[in-house]
Amino acid sequence: MENTNEFEHFDVVSDDSDHHFGGSNNGKCFNDSKSEVQKSIVKEWKILEQNLPDSIYVRVYERRIDMMRAVIVGAAGTPYHDGLFFFDIMFPSDYPRNPPKLYFHSFGYRQNPNLYKNGRVCLSLLNTWHGRKKEKWDPSESTMLQVLLSIQALVLNEKPFFNEPGAVPSEKKSRAYNENVFLSTCITSFHLLQRPPRNFEAFVGDHFRRRAFPILAACAAYASGRVEVGYYGCELRVSMVQVSRSFKERMVVLYPKLLEAFRRNGASLEGLGEQLEVASEESENKNGGKKKQWRNKSRGVLKKIVEKIKKAFRRNKIGKS
Known part of the structure; x- marks a missing residue:
């Protein structure tokens, strides 16, 4: 950090x-x-x-x-x-x-x-x-x-899901909980930029200028299913995972709002797209293909998006240094 x-x-x-x-x-x-x-x-x-x-x-x-x-x-x-x-x-x-x-x-x-x-x-x-x-x-x-x-x-x-008293052990439920946690973390970041707590105004602004690019890159990686939510930057945990439809839909809406808020805050975001394009399960299965077939197709589409972001991130870091 x-x-x-x-x-x-x-x-x-x-x-x-x-x-x-x-x-x-x-x-x-x-x-x-x-x-x-x-x-x-x-x-x-x-x-x-x-x-x-x-x-x-x-x-x-x-x-x-x-x-x-x-x-x-x-x-x-x-x-x-x-x-x-x-x-x-x-x-x-x-x-x-x-x-x-x-x-x-x-x-x-x-x-x-x-x-x-x-x-x-x-x-x-x-x-x-x-x-x-x-x-x-x-x-x-x-x-x-x-x-x-x-x-x-x-x-x-x-894995905050397991903090819940009496929570039945379930990795599937834990992953779903993490999706919601990451979404709410992004949303509260947006609110903090709009109205930072007193005496922390400079801290909030500087923090999100520094972390804007990796936050948005994580949004893309998670929405693609390339990385399990919570583990962006932890290369040992990179693997294709199933992502809920609601998470992808909400992330597609949230991403451009976050990008604009980070931009207004002065973050350098060159190379990032204005929109997060995530192919839906319905559109890729309209011909009756199996779920496995959908995953293989979406992997190819979203991998290109993630690789583009990663390359831009590297260029951004080199430019700063």
Whole structure:
């Protein structure tokens, strides 16, 4: 994952006006600089400042020490790759006796069994989901960094379908779930470009300028069935897979909107087509051909599209260097 230049992983800012918990009166409890709660939060700041990985960024507020905002960059090898996932955080007035409260910026999409449309985050470490004692919040040991790393590793993972309690083991259902996750990740990326969270405007713009080309290339690779959704760039996982009709149809509609949004943001997209042309199963089977025959035909058509994108991507990288 490319690092975003000139954007600190941890920083103190003044504008807390769009924070989800900004209307809370909780901040009045932190006026005393000698309070144990405030000391605990300042300790959290130091831990985050010194230990954040490349894929997590945090902003804390000088006027509201009880609040912070974090963004996690979706990891390669997951259907969340190249997406940005924002969380607003508030420390309770009895912190660290009780864990922090989190709100996920979902834009109305259910992107994970642990992340709800209303912003609720279900995690044992936050005491918002059941779990063994050692998995729950421990006032003497648990930290905000641990919460963020848990979301990154355990929630935004390779196969989020299996996070659902009681999910029947099914790779087919898991692949279908990943299709929807990738679509919603692309859609929320579009929304983030239109209205980035405060104090992250430069970060959002720079991130999607850098990642626009591979995101669109992944759209084409997934729609063609050349790569299983979530594994673009992971060459060991390249293989022809069956793609649902609804995924292809939705991707054909979404692709030009994303391309235009990335272009307006200043991304270099030379060589990419304006439209994502994906042959439909119906048109290729109109003469009564078998499903196997359809797959062989679509492979040839879409392979040309993907190869064109790959060549353009290579030219783009060479030009930049």
